[in-house]
Amino acid sequence: MTRVPTELSSRLLDVRRIYHEHDIERFARAREVLERFPDAERIEVLSHQAIPGLHGNAGAVEDWVRNKREVLVLGEKKSLSARRNERSSDWIAPSTANGCAMACSYCYVPRRKGFANPITVFANIEAILGYLERHAGRQGVKPAPNQCDPVDWVYDIGENSDCSADALVSDNVRDLVDLFGRLPHAKASFATKLVNRDLLTWDPRGGTRVRFSLMPEAPSRLVDIRTSRISERIAAMDDFVEAGYEVHVNLSPVIVHENWLEEWAELLQQVADGTSPRTRAQLAAEIIFLTHNEDLHQVNLGWHPKGEELLWRPDLQQVKRSQSGQVNVRYRTGWKGRWVQQLTDLVATTLPECRVRYAF
Structure with missing residues (x-):
């Protein structure tokens, strides 16, 4: 198994309970994870999606961070499909994990998983890798450039997790990076808020795009719970480029508040001053303004109400009912359109090498 950065792992994880599906040890990856945490209590469950006392348990809100630190889930990804995306990527790859050890208070994943979302590792990695290789092979050469990439088909491998944190638990992410390092016409992509320097020892061969999520330092300290500091993320960008990764930035979520634009000007200048010409020449950005959720707002009031003063602004926001109700x-x-234009203009003047792939 990959060498794990001990300090980073111990800061985020103290695994005491592992929930697992029946006969999970038939998968080599599951055995590796169990061996990594030999002292953890093992609890068999019918499904990784329905764990009594964990998923959908409103009472667990008080243990929000403790569950992320102390609990892992092992399961099998039974439905394998690549879903069209055409925004951040051409395709959303089948998950090799979901949930997260970090606790960003605006994260959409808790809306789907209930009141606790620790890392779930999918142990049938060989099946997932095989599916992706066959899928990428069927696509062939990309017929025309698009905003995802001018040459490669891009597969998002971290839609419901942070791959830098997943790599602390298993080799699933390394296996994906190795796969896309040898696949023609295909590239992996994931967004991250964690600097895991163990990834610098891998050999991505240009086949993986790492998108460092950035926001101004002050709001990040309030809502980016258990993540790497913004300055640390910026400082890592050159190193990841030198290691053979493509590096982009996610300027997200953009949280509007008093003096927000001045804070973003300072952040963009930090990126310009803190990265090399080589890094800036290959840089691209996604800009995503905050979307919040009423249910998540109520959950957050139970464990991190201070952050809601920044995220929940009825004076600036309007309701949009989702397809799921x-x-x-x-x-x-009207307001948002002007703010999007102000920020994209700011990127153009402060960080002119960085193209904006999309903004909304």
Whole structure:
């Protein structure tokens, strides 16, 4: 198994309970994870998606961070499919994990998984890798450039997790990086808020795009719980480029508040001053303004109410009901368009080498 950065792992994880599906040890990856945490209590469950006392348990909100630190889940990814995306990537790859050890208070994943979302590792990695290789092979040469990539088909491998944190638990992410390092016409991509320098010892061969999520330092300290500091993420960008990764940035979520644009100007200048010409020449950005959720707002009031003073701004937001019937809030029409333009203009003047792939 990959060498794990001890300090980083011990800061985020103290695994005491592992919930696992029946006969999970038939998978070599599951055995590796169990061996990595030999003292953890093992609890068999019918499904990784329905764990009594964990998923959907409103009472667990008080143990929000403790569950992330102390609990792992092992399961099998039974449905394998690549879903069209065409925004951050051409395809969303089948997950090799979901949930997260970090606890960003705006994260959408808890809306789907209930009141606790520790890392779930999918142990049938060989089946997932095989599916992806066959899928990428069927696509052939990309017929035309698009905003995802001018040459390669891009596969998002971390839609419901942070791959830098997943790599602390298993070799699933390394296996994916190795796969896309040898696949023609295909590239892996994932967004991260964690600097895991063990990834610098791998050999991505240009086949993986790492998208460092950035926001100004002050709001990040309030809502990016258990993540790497913004300055650390910026400082790592040159190193990841030198190691053979493509590096982009996710300027997200953009949280509007008093003096927000001045804070973003300072952040973009930090990126310009803190990265090399080589890094800036290959840089691209996604800009995503905050969308919040009424249910998540109520959950957050139970464990991190201070962050909601920044995220929940009825004076600036309007309701948008999702296709699933959930009540989401986003910045008001008209205002948001002006703010998007102000930030994209700021990128153009402060970080002119960085193209904006999309902004909304």
